[in-house]
Amino acid sequence: xxxxxxxxxxxxxxxxxxxxxxxxxxxxxxxxxxxxxxxxxxxxxxxxxxxxxxxxxxxxxxxxxxxxxxxxxxxxxxxxxxxxxxxxxxxxxxxxxxxxxxxxxxxxxxxxxxx
Amino acid sequence: xxxxxxxxxxxxxxxxxxxxxxxxxxxxxxxxxxxxxxxxxxxxxxxxxxxxxxxxxxxxxxxxxxxxxxxxxxxxxxxxxxxxxxxxxxxxxxxxxxxxxxxxxxxxxxxx
Numbered sequence: 001x002x003x004x005x006x007x008x009x010x011x012x013x014x015x016x017x018x019x020x021x022x023x024x025x026x027x028x029x030x031x032x033x034x035x036x037x038x039x040x041x042x043x044x045x046x047x048x049x050x051x052x053x054x055x056x057x058x059x060x061x062x063x064x065x066x067x068x069x070x071x072x073x074x075x076x077x078x079x080x081x082x083x084x085x086x087x088x089x090x091x092x093x094x095x096x097x098x099x100x101x102x103x104x105x106x107x108x109x110x111x112x113x114x115x
Numbered sequence: 116x117x118x119x120x121x122x123x124x125x126x127x128x129x130x131x132x133x134x135x136x137x138x139x140x141x142x143x144x145x146x147x148x149x150x151x152x153x154x155x156x157x158x159x160x161x162x163x164x165x166x167x168x169x170x171x172x173x174x175x176x177x178x179x180x181x182x183x184x185x186x187x188x189x190x191x192x193x194x195x196x197x198x199x200x201x202x203x204x205x206x207x208x209x210x211x212x213x214x215x216x217x218x219x220x221x222x223x224x225x226x227x
Contacts, residue, residue, distance in 0.1 A: 009156075009194060033214075033215075038142055040219065041219065042205065042217050042218060042219035042220050043159075043205070043217040045214060058214075060121075074163070078157075090158055090159065092159075094215075096212075103149055103161050103164055104149075104161075104163075104207075105157075106151075106158035106159040106160070107158050108157055108158045109156070109157065109158045111156070
């Protein structure tokens, strides 16, 4: 089974701190994604990556950055955490070949609280 | 841009009753369709998917969804729900070569 693992289930950070959220997948997927989930807003795409060292902005990239130095690892960075970044963060990976498309596999989520 | 609508934000239903969760998407271009389920404080799990072929797809736990191209819909149904089906359900579409687009979710509450 594909496994997507996020390093923390729950995090509490102070305003202004630099926060790292780590995500690792074990199925050699090219594509990796970071979403945030807020009540009533569904999933919103922050950043995504289709390859190592490659990154693309999603719908709400402000206040975030990412790093993908290895294929299996995709890190989300909050440069200076703010209270409006309190949310559930979900990492996902997927594999897309020219012959078809495969679903996204999600990690268990990190619930971040910024105080 | 592609968008996904889930008209019902919350659906309460009694145990053993049938349920339908509605999903509509905006574009008639070729898309792949998914339903995901999320239990409290967990990530999303794939429930079922439509890639091609038969328009009716089924999951292992009794859910089914039907792809209707003319109505751009992919409604999720179950003939008899259980307490354990209480969760949030997300419809997602993915045009080939583009990113996933998720609906806002429907919270299904199964009442005893």
